[in-house]
Amino acid sequence: MxxxxxxxxxxxxxxxxxxxxxCTGESGNIFVSVTEIAAIAKLLEMDEGEFRRTFLRKEGFRFSLKEKIVKGSFDCVFFDRSQNGCSIYTARPLQCRTxxxxxxxxxxxxxxxxxxxxxxxx
Ligand code: SF4
Ligand code: SF4
Structure with a gap:
């Protein structure tokens, strides 16, 4: 490609x-737009406010997906180690798609x- x-x-x-x-390793930002936030919340069948509180952190004027620390690695909160992949793949943000x-x-x-x-x- x-x-x-x-x-x-x-x-x-x-x-x-x-x-x-x-999707893992060093800590970093995975920025999401308001449109992407709505799409991921819909995929997860979550209320958008609850989704924001649970999975997003504020970075200046933008929102980033949170991370979870697994064995010293900063994994994206949506990275599924058991499946070796993204658990919101069809709605993953543009930053990930590109x-x-x-x-x-x-x-x-x-x-x-x-x-x-x-x-x-x-
Ligand atoms: S794009 Fe694929 S090969 Fe490259 S780091 Fe991500 S998962 Fe690994
Ligand atoms: S949203 Fe999916 S593709 Fe993007 S960093 Fe997180 S696990 Fe990886």
Whole structure:
């Protein structure tokens, strides 16, 4: 898989054995828009207010998904280790859908390769 403007490619089959490195590890923000908040709450059949209180934290003027610490790793609250995947996959935020083709990584390919085993770059 390639994307215009990026010099690397991505092999999604690497996700099967990776253990969700992009959803776990170091602490970070997983930003969600108001539209995404509504979509995830709907998927979980939760009241939106309850969803926000349970799963979101405020980061400045934005909202991020919370994390849970598992064996010293900061896992996204929706990463399911038993299934090795995202428990809200069909409603996952744009930030997750667009990984690994983020502007941030465009010129930080070594950093990206260290995080994601699916990156192909000569
Ligand atoms: S780090 Fe890369 S290979 Fe691993 S789950 Fe995320 S996208 Fe897939
Ligand atoms: S929402 Fe899903 S894809 Fe996104 S970081 Fe959390 S577990 Fe990973």
């Amino acid at each position: 390639t994307q215009e403007g990026f010099t690397y490619a991505f092999n999604p089959s690497a996700c099967a054995t990776c253990g969700g490195k992009c 990984f690994p083709f983020w502007d941030y990584f465009r010129h930080r390919i070594d950093e990206l390769k260290a995080e994601c085993p699916g990156i192909i770059h000569d």
